[in-house]
Amino acid sequence: MKIQKAVITAAGKSQRSLPLQTLVDRDGTSKSALQILVEEIRSAGIEDIAVIVHPGDQAAFASAAGSHAKRLHFIEQTQPRGFGHAVLAASPFTTRDPFLLLVGDHLYVSGAASRCAQQLVEIAQSEDCAVSAVQATHESKLPYYGAVGGRLAAHRKGLFEIHTVMEKPTPTAAEQELIVPGLRAGHYLCFFGMHALTATVMDLLQSALQSSGSSSSIALSPALATLARQERYLAAELAGRRYDVGARYGLLTAQLAIALDGKDRDEVLTALLEVMASRARSA
């Protein structure tokens, strides 16, 4: 399996402005979140990228993409019918090819030499199946994420065979369905906002669309749950962390994480210490 296409979803009501936010990247230059995401994708060797936007947002996104704009395909999600529906909007672009899917409100900081998207794509290609990036997450954060249940894949650390997928499960359901051996108590594998998916997912979303009412919402997680029953589907714990830009102080946290991972680390650290020291003095 060779992944050459990527999709960024950015049409959600609360997501629309997030990729347009400006941050200082690892190299010290100011960039929009969208640019950072595109660079994440390109690090995985993918040049063909679609961005799913709310109708009318294309110009702002093109502008925020800067020099990357020319390689982006903008696709409008004409009705606000959920995440799955947004992904399905990219099906004319992905056709029958596997693709990398990123959510527009997350940024990633890798803990390894290769970036997160690159790690994921390499795993998906070597395992020749759909792979979702996951991160062990405390149960108190379950209301914010999709989560998977499964067991460790025999041959590789950090790789799991997925049996179940649930969207924002209650801890009750998580404890009954999503316990994964090897994780700390009260932690579950939650989505990282990054998936390497096969064309089957588009089929499943299409079928969900057909069987749903004309205005009901289409989620991605049920399609992924079905995918796990139909074909081999893995979860990978990547060396890296995700940052939800849309969360409270999310942008600030993401900025700090990126800055502390980059060339201006000492400068930012010094500034942080100064703030803390002055707070301590005044207290």
Place this chain on the structure above:
Amino acid sequence: MKNLLEILTSTEPSIRHKALEAVLEGAGAEELIQASQILDRFRRDTDNLYARVRALLFLACIHRYQLPQALALTPPALEDIVTGKGALPFKGCEQLLHRRFEEAIDTFLSTVEAQGYSDCLCSALANAYHRLAFQTLADQVRRSVRSVRGNQWMFRMGHPSDQPLRIHPELLRRSPEGAYPILREETPVRMDLTHSGWSDIFFLSMDFPEGAHVINASIDLGVHNRDAHPRPPVSAWLRVLDEPVLRLTSVDLGATADVTSLAEVFDFAKDHLGLLKAAVIASGVVPPGMEGSGQSLAALLASMLGPGRGLEIVSCVNDIPKGSRLAVSTNLLGSLIAVCMRATSQATSLTGTLQESERRLALARALLGEWLGGSGGGWQDSGGLWPGVKWIRGVTAKETDLEWTISRGRLMPEHHVFNREELPVEALRKLEQSLVLVHGGLAQNVGPILEMVTEKYLLRSRREWSARSDSLSLFETLKELLKQGEIRRLGAETTNNFRRCLCTIIPWATNAYTERLISDAEAEFGDDFWGFWMLGGMSGGGMGFLFAPHRKKEAQARMLQIMHAAKRDLQTGLPFAMEPVVYDFSINEQGTTATLLEGEAALMPPAYYSIMIPALLKKDRGSLSQARRAELDSFGEASRSDPNLRDVVPKLFDVLLPRHRAESQGSNSLHELLRINGFDPIQHEQIRQDLKEGRIGLSLNRLRHDAVIECPKTEDVTDVRHESKAGRSLLEKHRRTGETSLRNGEIGVVTLAAGAGSRWTQGAGVCKALHPFASLKGRHRTFLEVHIAKSRRTVSEFGRVPPHVITASYLTYDPIRTRTSAQRNFGYPEPVIVSQGCSVGLRLVPTERDLRFAWEEMAQQHLDEQQQKVRDSLRASLIRWAQTAGEASDYTDNTPMQCMHPIGHWYEVPNLLRNGLLAQLLARNPQLKHLMLHNLDTLGANLDPGIIGWHVASGRCLNFEVITRRLEDRGGGLARVNGQLRLVEGLALPREEDEFKLPHYNSMTTWICIDALLESFGLDRDSLQDRERVASAVRSMAARIPTYVTLKDVKKRWGSGQEDVFPVAQFEKLWSDLTMLPEIQCGYALVSRQRGQQLKDPAQLDGWVRDGSAAYIESLCEFEPSPGQT
């Protein structure tokens, strides 16, 4: 003894199911001690939980029953008893009180090693082993409940930010008027169709899953002649609020509270909302891990509902009486948990039925909730969550189960709902057409029964195990008959199950009331009465009677009359909590079901408004939230048009304008009763003042702290035990004198029966003398009947009728008179004389000082962790009650009979003087010289010629019988107090440890020389006619006897079968304090245990039967033959 360990370790059923008694049959003391040592080593080493528990119960059994009997063959010498050899070490008793069972066992065993075994140490070891066994089991069930997947996370949450639950968005969707929708869960209750020997108890099903199964039906219920048709009796209602509070309301208990702190949520006994709080916690809305976190409830609610919001939860059981044996409470808990789970998206569907996995989770959480609330039944109790009729059975633990290697069975059973082919609908209809479901009105604590079931199962005692096996094989028959709709045969088999199996496993499953109902139904309906059906833990409350379908309607009406008549006859002796009722029922095919009520339909149950509106009316409409205003508008509209709300308005008037007339009538009758029963208002005021100002009180009951308490000397006590050589020879020596006295009519009996028997019924205010407490010689007998039967025996043996006097009080006089007259003196040749009490006291609200002294300073039994929390919470609220009601104020908030109290047994003999009864007795029987006075509880006290002879020969005024102390004999005893030999009450001992060093316990049986006693009062036979002189003599003697302040439990009954227990203060003077008066010559005789032991608590009954005490009492009695007997 090799076999002993084999029973515990073998997987082979034929060995595993062997009875302890089979291995130890005929064993002597040495062998039993050796077996105990082997078992004790084994239970310390084994990793297997159930083998450990079974070994502990074997040890308890050996020390409770076998070893004391073997030791009794060589009773200890009086010298050894008096010097305290084999006495209880106080340290061990303290450890027991603090639930440090392992340490207590070690302390007792080291005393055994140093001093050898004694009857007393055996009782302590039996108790410690027994309780360690049950603690071990309870700990394991608790661990299993916590570790059920879906429950674990709740124990990890410690901060509001950790709360992962979110309210279901539908519940935040307001109506245009601003009202939030209401989620209503309606749940049937469960009816046990097979009663397989209480096999759903966790302890049993986790060890013997293959023997644990029931058929259990979900039913809708209505009270016959009250409700139009059966409906789900239990409902739980939930909605979002605009205030950051948890508003909990129980409409049946009329209780509501706005809970604003986490500490209050975990304060279960503060009010009547404990069940709702348990549900809120067990469902994860307030996770159990939040207890003691010091965090804010508002913050927790905000993370789940959004800032400033709260939750309102309301429970309703349609006024179904408590104790129905249909698991109403557990199903209400399940219903509340289900509604909370749905509201927080822990169930797939907000409305409709639950999925199987969700029902199982609700069951697991109901178990958790019951544990939190300090209660617990069996696993079938949440059956109402499931639809229709199901087979619930224990499951053997597999490798993937959490219980694997810990117990043979899983905590959670398996439910199989019968489909139409397995159980045709016609069969169910036939059942509905035959079964008359009733609540007999008796309220009883099932807890001890469930413990007995577990113990008897683990011991595999022959009769009980054989009955259990029969019950199991009967299960298949019952299942098949039910399926075929063969209700007549089904009735025969359920009766068979009750008679042959259940009553053999637990004889206390039945009682005189149930037996009477069954025999009346048989007499009335003949062949059309098809059988009796015991529901739940024991009979007397919820029960079933099967009739031919064509007579069901008639049977419903007649059973109500039969129950009312039986209650009328027995209620003076049996603690009824309510009037009997007959139910209408139908099988519920849905199980628990939820509906979302929106817009104008978003109204709580009608009774909710009777509770809420009075408070709302006092508020300015403008200050009410938009949601509340919208709700009141809807309610106003609905109350005009909805027939279901027709009763609400009159009820509202009742709440707003309580009917004054009824209250004042009640108060008048109390005053009237006080007046006619010799209440002394001046003395009462003095006592109140003294109590208020701290001149009297619990702490002041005690002797001075520097009082020297010592054991008696050998010469202080005479050994008259039948089992000791010295005792036998002394009895033999005096026997002839005693026989002569009996033949000459010199001896009479006085049975003390004026007390309220608070411990026996936890303050139910019934006459203990008339309690049909056990089946002796083929039927249930009352205490009174037993005592008369012993005197009948004396008549037969000696040809002379000893006068038999029963002393009574305001509470017991009329019932005893009525019963003795109705039963023609129980066949006694002469009238049984009932002595009327001459004075009463009025109970007082206790002082905080006394409550704290009783609960915080006096040594007392600690409970299991969660139960202790509940008890602490209850006690805190009772202290608040005492403060609010007014310390030392008159206790009048109860029925008049429950507000008065008898003033102690010291007065019962002086009453004989004052009411002229002794004078009459002596006039009729001038030869009468001596009386045997005994407590109602002391069933073994009889007119033993040897003891009579000894008493007569002694020439003393009073001779008291004492017994060697066992652990359960709490209270004072015979002591030298500052060098003076006397009986000292437990509440007068200056230090807790003094009690344990006194080897002799006072049985209260007293031999009285009438003339000497009169002389001590300054009277003689002639002056008894002089009322004034007698009254003055009694007054001056009373002034020399100490007055004790005591706390007694008193039950207040309310609602439908609800009971609250309050501690009240009262004063009393006690008979044995006469021993402190130097001019009264007193002697003390050590009698055998069976003669002197007392039955104070129904929990003693089973052991009393098993250790041979009941058979001993039977041997002393000559009961009046039943009609038809010769």
